[in-house]
Amino acid sequence: MHFEVTILGSNGAIPAHNRYPTSQFLNYNGQGFLLDCGEGTQLQMSKYNIKRGKLDHIFISHIHGDHFFGLMGILTSFNLNYREHPLHIHAYPGVEEIVRTYFKHAQTILRYEIIFHQVTADEPRVIYENDGLTVETIILKHRIPTTGFLFREKVGPRKILPAKLDQYQIPVHEISAIKMGGDFTTEGGSVIPNIELTHDPAPPRSYAFCTDTAYTESFIEQIRGVNVLYHEATFVHEHRARAAETGHSTTREAATIALKANVDKLIIGHFSARYEDLSQLLSECKDIFPNTELAIEGHLFSI
Numbered sequence: 001m002h003f004e005v006t007i008l009g010s011n012g013a014i015p016a017h018n019r020y021p022t023s024q025f026l027n028y029n030g031q032g033f034l035l036d037c038g039e040g041t042q043l044q045m046s047k048y049n050i051k052r053g054k055l056d057h058i059f060i061s062h063i064h065g066d067h068f069f070g071l072m073g074i075l076t077s078f079n080l081n082y083r084e085h086p087l088h089i090h091a092y093p094g095v096e097e098i099v100r101t102y103f104k105h106a107q108t109i110l111r112y113e114i115i116f117h118q119v120t121a122d123e124p125r126v127i128y129e130n131d132g133l134t135v136e137t138i139i140l141k142h143r144i145p146t147t148g149f150l151f152r153e154k155v156g157p158r159k160i161l162p163a164k165l166d167q168y169q170i171p172v173h174e175i176s177a178i179k180m181g182g183d184f185t186t187e188g189g190s191v192i193p194n195i196e197l198t199h200d201p202a203p204p205r206s207y208a209f210c211t212d213t214a215y216t217e218s219f220i221e222q223i224r225g226v227n228v229l230y231h232e233a234t235f236v237h238e239h240r241a242r243a244a245e246t247g248h249s250t251t252r253e254a255a256t257i258a259l260k261a262n263v264d265k266l267i268i269g270h271f272s273a274r275y276e277d278l279s280q281l282l283s284e285c286k287d288i289f290p291n292t293e294l295a296i297e298g299h300l301f302s303i
């Protein structure tokens with residue numbers, strides 16, 4: 001089952017050094033989710049062969065332009081490409097107002113429906129769910145209301161041991177009940193306990209997307225033990241005063257969150273345009289949390 005994230009944009013407010021503002025494409029088993037939609041997102045999707053038609057949900061962390069200036073372009077292209085199925089946008093109410101105002105003044109009536117789901121900044125909540133996963137908001141600490149998004153896979157059914165199917169001549173119609181934890185009764189009346197027929201499913205995987213935020217430990221419990229944490233690290237440690245002033249994090253702060261939350265891997269991004277070379281950002285994180293990687297355009301991370 002695919003659960004992977006492609007980095008489309010890794011930079012902070014200003015595009016620079018061939019880096020784009022924030023956007024990531026998350027593929028879960030063929031379903032597409034866009035996390036933020038900075039300027040240039042649709043060009044980056046084309047560059048990395050991501051099919052726009054697979055995208056049904058867009059999540060916007062907050063209403064700073066570097067996280068949504070690509071939205072109007074992508075919505076317009078959907079229209080020009082005869083999209084008919086609905087698109088869901090999960091965002092603060094201002095995004096709906098901006099989008100509707102634009103299309104009103106452009107006198108454009110879209111061929112497809114945009115369904116807006118309002119995100120709130122009061123407390124974390126599950127805002128989307130399907131058969132395979134849930135998406136929760138993460139309340140971040142920034143200059144305006146901002147939320148991250150936590151993608152959590154659901155626990156799958158138990159796995160049947162193929163040898164047991166033959167051994168006990170288990171009929172096909174019994175299989176789904178056994179996968180759900182049921183025992184099996186043979187024709188002779190013996191009860192075979194589930195534990196003998198199955199093994200545990202793979203542990204559910206999780207991905208936390210946290211941008212933009214100043215250092216805060218308020219969501220550590222929520223993200224504890226996730227497989228991959230994306231946390232912004234806009235500045236090197238030396239520029240911590242600037243980070244605090246602008247509601248962003250430094251490398252050491254991002255790495256400290258990863259360490260305290262006991263995650264498996266940290267990806268850092270939202271880099272300030274002042275850094276052309278990112279090696280200092282990476283090494284400062286690795287000093288605290290060795291399993292850190294840079295978000296680089298085009299990189300695909302398997303969760």
Ligand SMILES: [Zn+2]
Nearest residue numbers: 013064066212
């Ligand atoms: Zn930003």
Ligand SMILES: [Zn+2]
Nearest residue numbers: 062064142212
């Ligand atoms: Zn911001």
